[in-house]
Structure formats: structure tokens, C-alpha cells
Amino acid sequence: MSSRFRLSALALSLALLGAAPLVQAAEPAEGADTPAATGKAVLPLDELRTFAEVLDRIKTAYVEPIDDKTLLENAIKGMLSNLDPHSAYLEPEDFLELQESTSGEFGGLGIELGQEDGLLKVISPIDDTPAARAGVEAGDLILRIDGQPTKGWSLMEAVDKLRGKPGSKIELTLVREGGKPFTLKLERAVIKVLSVKSELLEKNYGYLRITQFQVNSGEEVAKALRQLQKDNGGKLGGLVLDLRNNPGGVLQAAVEVSDHFLNKGLIVYTKGRIANSELRFSADPADASQGVPLVVLINGGSASAAEIVAGALQDHKRAVLMGTDSFGKGSVQTVLPLTNDRALKLTTALYYTPNGRSIQAQGIVPDIVVERGTVTRDKSQAQGVKEADLPGHLGNGNGGADRPSNGKTTPATVTAQDKDYQLSQALNLLKGLNITRKP
Template sequence: MFRPLFRATALASALALVPLATSSLAAVDNDTYKELDQFMNVFERVRAEYVDKVDDKTLIKGAINGMLASLDPHSSFLDATDFQSMKAQTDGNYGGLGLTVSMEDGAVKVIAASEDTPASRAGIKAGDYITHLNGELLYGGTLDEAVEEMRGKPGTTLKITIVRPGRDKPFDLTLTREVIELKPVKWEVKGDVGVININAFSKNTGAGVRAAIMGIEKSLGHKPAGYVVDLRSNPGGLLDQAIEVSDAFLDHGEIVSQRGREKNDIERYYAKPGDDTHGAPVIVLVDAGSASASEIVAGALQDQHRAIVMGERSFGKGSVQTLLPLSQTTALRLTTARYYTPSGRSVQEGGIEPDVLVPQLSDPDYKDRPRFREADLRRHLINQAKVDNSILEDDVKEDPRFRLTSEQLEKQGVKDFQLDYAVKTLERLTKLPQVQTASRGK
């Protein structure tokens, strides 16, 4: 989850004006200055004696990146290029392949392939490793360098080598770069059910969801049997958009809270009166690629008993990153808080557990493909209250509802089993006899 907070701070000036109050504080400061002296000694040695001449900017940026990388996987320094790249992504318009990736032990790992992009059409999946670009080994480089190489002029091609857990050999895919203009929200009608597919939480996602609800009702000419909110493979985005999307389905109650390092550093966000769907049944679909802002929406609707969550356990990113500008062209993306669902749950590491576990039977690799989540990232924030999901996820007992193979589903014309199951569930709900409530007079 990302919170763009543009604010200046006078911390450095304030510290320069405040005298040291105690000897212990002075001792701490002296220790810190000794460490900084050591850093400067290393800096001078490297710039003077390294085998190749290295400019100071490269050394300083490397030191900053190393400091932030030692904290958690999501804090980072943004130079001018990174800053513009991040802005393009949150605006929902950038060039490339449509991949969300991370770095793990020097290798590039796929978190999600955005829908209707070159990456998703090529069949790249969460958990895949990208080892080569145009035959050049990626291992040992930085994530920024890998992302920069994957981007390029629209229409140009890029050969990528994929290592997929469960497959014996790597395989190559040739993708054509495109201008990625992500439509954060798409909708369609299946039978009497409205399906709202949210691909990202960029600046117009909330408005897109409200427009989708109106479009579905207009298309049907009446109130639908219910809504499926598809958050699968949605890596998240802006906090305010997650709140706005949740608010579209709620008319009261807390949506999310975020808590910083101090006990009293708590912010709570609430739904405004008015449910855009007028109380229609809702099913939320999640999977291992549903992260951050997606988990806020799923957790809010689940805790408020407003929706049934189906699919697989979500990614488990329960931290808040704040953008702190350092200059006109650089910024610090820093983890400043954890977020909690209305019931007080932190999804950090554990993710959102679906109410109904529905496997993606239409994917022939679903049994063998490992799921990649926040808990797999090095130096991820620890959740002391994390629930151990291994027993549930390793349960090999076959659910009698889910015995069909991908080949059988293909013959039936079912390309997306999870979505098909959610739609049919809502259709069954509308056929259930309504419970009549007896009125009592005085």
C-alpha cells in the first residue's frame, strides 16, 4: 500500500538548535558520529583506491540503497528516473511489459503480471523467475537496472528467460513492448451478475468502480443478482483509492486503520453513508497476487460481513509506504506504518484468508506451482500474531466440489474456474427462498 504524502520537515534544523539534554543522549550521538566517520573513511578509500574510477553520485546512491534495503523490501530511494517511473505507474500509464517484480537473492521474481499486457498474454505467472534478458544474465544486478532494461520503445521486442518452479528446464518468451495504459477497472455482465475487475489502485480506481456499478445496472436494466469484485493478481497501489473502493460497497463502519511506531500514532478511515450497490450480495476474489490495497478492500468487506471472500490466501503485505520528497527530483519511499482491518487484524505475512477456498482448476499448473508471498521476501516485517497457514495449505484431501480437471473444464467452456464458481454462487443465492420476517404490533 502506498501513501503519497508530500511534506517538508525541519528536523535537521531543529536538532541543530536543541542542546543535548543528557549525557546518555550525548553518548548515543557520539556513537552515531563515530559510525558516520567510519562510513566517510570507507567512502574515501573506495573513491581513491577502487580499481575503476567511480563517481561520487554512484557511491552515495549505492550507500543509500544499501541502508534502506537493510530495513524491509519496500523502502527505497527514488532518483529522478525512479521518481518519474513511480509517478507513471501510479498514474496508470507507462511503457514496458506489464510486470510487477521484486529482487530475491539477486534474482528477479515476478509478483504479478497485469491483465491484458504483453506479460499476461505470454502466460507469465506470479512466482516465475526472470534470469536473462536478450540472453544476458540478470543475476547480481539491481532491481532498478532490470526494470529499466525491460522497459523500452513500444514495438520493440525483448526475449526473456523464465525459470518456473515445477518445470525441469528454463524456457524463453519473446515479448513486444507496449505503452501500458492500465485501465484500473473493467466490468462485464455474466448472466445476471455484474463482474468488476480491478487491476490496480491508481488515481482513478475509485471513480472507475462507481462508474462500473452504474454501467452494470444500466446494462441489465435492473439491479443485478450480485457483484463479483475480482482482485486477483492486483499488486495494490494508493491507499485513498482502496478506501474509496471499499466505501462504494459500505454505508458505515471502519474501513482500515494504520498504526505507526508510537502507540498513539493511529489513523482510522471510515465509510460514508450510502452503499452504491444498495446492499446487493458481493463476492470478492483474491489469490496469492492480491496485495496491499487489494487486501485492504478484501479485509474491510470481510470484517464488515459485507462480502464473501473466495479464492486463495492473499499476498500478505500489511505495511504503508509514504513518499517523502528530498528535492524536486528525488524522494524517499519509506515504510512508516502497518495497516489493520476493521477487526484489528494485521495481514502482514499472513494475508487475507478466503471464506471459501476455491482453487483455480482451469490452470493446469495450479497444484504444482509454488505461491510467492510477502513472507518469502527477505527482511520482511514480522507479524507477531501471524497465523500458521501451512496445515491448511498442505491439506491434500480433495474437496468433492473441486474434482474437475482443466481439460474437463475446457470442454465445458470454462476458462476461469474461480470466476465461474463465484458467478454461479451468486446466481444460486438469488434462487434461495427469502426468509419472511414476522411483524409484531403493540
């Protein structure tokens, strides 16, 4: 992908801010150029007077005192809430959370949390994090954080307490398997959350899941593809790309992931009201996937950036899409930093697939519809009698060895595809594609 298209969210934000129309604060003087002639927008003075009057009435007549800061921030939130569901005013905590979710990094301990009987339970410590190095284990119950009892806390409350500035200290009181409580003193560090998971489903067939599109997702996908190819002896016979329940994320990451499977052509383009919101992204000649047969899984939870990838691969006929209709979020949001650690998340453009499709409020229809389900094996019957089991049967005319049933059932090994009907269908399709493509 050409480097001139690699705009960061902040760079795009600044471009959008610089391109905003100029605002005139007073009515034009008699004889001055009209707004139409100057190209400047005039502030709606009547509406502003009404706003000021309402603000004054609330301050003087509302049943409880309320300060100007609260009133004005609520007014901003109300202004954005009536635009579309994805535009929002981000206060410092929300802005920080958005930055962490898109970067995949945050200051913390590296603990995946759950709850059990009103107590916080460690689901798993993340490898090579302060929690793992301190000896925190799956199943531990967190009784206190910095001396405060945690019983009855919500997961969000606990996460807020556990996260913090890298290098800061925290004290946890835990109990393990009914033993005596013990205390650990830990130091927070930068925790990196991987958005890509991969494995070989069986020989020749790989599985790659993207949970959300973070800044480093494109790099992670390239690394996962190389590892899968290496694990399979150099090249894969087929790959399942799982985008189910992927809520989206960074536009640039979606472009980079698509580029790993395409070697030419348009990936996505955007259209908005101002020039800086109109972008086009095209694929580089390199193909990290080595042209492997590809099935992409989508469902109603596949949104935004996930739909960009699915739409590009579908339009280029690079992959077969399987599953159910996607979410249908065809808009692009730009984060515009404001003062005091706040930001504006504003819908600035719609995006279109290479064939010019807007999926806004429609979603992407998979090539093959497969509903969610589980696979169950019939274990009640042994393998039936075969010709080779019959006394006096004829031998194979070409000299092949007999293959009797031996009256035994094949032992069932539970795999990922056994528990996931859509995944099993994707794997079966890849096997069929391989058979038909062989000379």
C-alpha cells in the same frame, strides 16, 4: 468518507518530513542540556567517522576510479535495502515510473506490446490513442523506432523508447502480414490506463475486476457499477469482485473502493511511530453497490491495497471471500520527494482491518478455499431419455407442457466462467445466495 481523511501521498509525505526528529550536528557543549532533556537526537559521530574512513579507502584503493556521487548513492541504497523489502531509494527513472503506475497516466502512443521471434509485436492498440488513430493494428511488427532496428530488444527497452513527453514526435517502421515495411510518424499524447474492467457474466450477475489501485480507481469502480446496473435493467442480482493478482497501489483508492460497498463502519486504520502515520478511514452512508450480494476473489497475488479491500469486506461480512490465501503485505509506504527528482519510498506504518487484524506476513484466508483450475464440459454424451420421451407417458397433472429431451445436446457457448474455475464457483455461490434469500 469524511474529507478530512483525504490526504494525498504528497501531503502525507510533507507531514512526515515535518514531523521528523531534529538532528544535532555536534556533541553537546559541557553544561548544555542533554539530548534526553531537549528531545533532540545526536548524530552517531563514531559511526560517521567510520563511514568517512571507508569512503576514503574505497576512493584511494579500489581497483578502478569511482566518483563520490556513485559511492554516496550506493550507500543510500544499501542503507534502505536492509530495512524491509518495500523501502527503497528511487532515482529519477524509478520515481517517474512509480508516479505513472499510480496515476494511470503516461506520455506515449497507446500500444500494448509483445514479442515474436525476437521482434516487437503489437498485441493491441488502445482505443482513441495516437497509435489507434494512425492506423496501427494488432499483429503489426515494429521493425524500427526512430530509425533504430528493434530486433533483439527487450520489452522494457522498447517501452522506454516509445514513451516520452506528450507532444514529442516519434517514427515507427512496421510490417503487416508479410507485406512491405511502411513508416508512420506519430505524436505522443497522454495515455490513460484504466484499472477497472467490468462485464455481465449473464443476466443479473456482474463481474468487476481491479488490476491495481490507481488514483482514479475509486471513480472507475463507481462508473463501472452504474453501467452494470444499467445494463441489467437497474439492479444486479449478484456481483463478483476480482482482486486476484492485484499487487496493490494507492491506499486512498482502496478506501474509496471499499466505501462503494459499505454504508457504515471502519474501513482500515494505520499505526506508525509518528502521529501523522496514524489514520482512520470510515465509510459514508451511500452505497454505490446497492447492497448487491458480493463474492470477492483473491489469491497469492492479491497484495497490499487489495488486501485492505478484502479485509474490510470480510470483517463487515459484506462479502464472501473465495480463492486462496492472499500475499500478506500489511505495511504502508510513503513516498518522500527528495532533491534532483529523486524520492525515498519508506515504510511508515502498518495497517489493520476493522476488527484489528494485521495481515502482515500472514495474508487473508478466504471464507471458501477454491484452488485455481479450468472448467471442462462433457460433450461426449447426448442428453439421456426422459419420461416425456416414453410412448404413452402420462401427462402433467397440473396441465404443464411436456419437456422431452429431443435427443439433442445443449450447444455450449464458451464464457469467461467456463475458462475460470474460481470464477464459475463464485457465480454458482451468488446464484445459491439469491435462491436462499428469496421469500
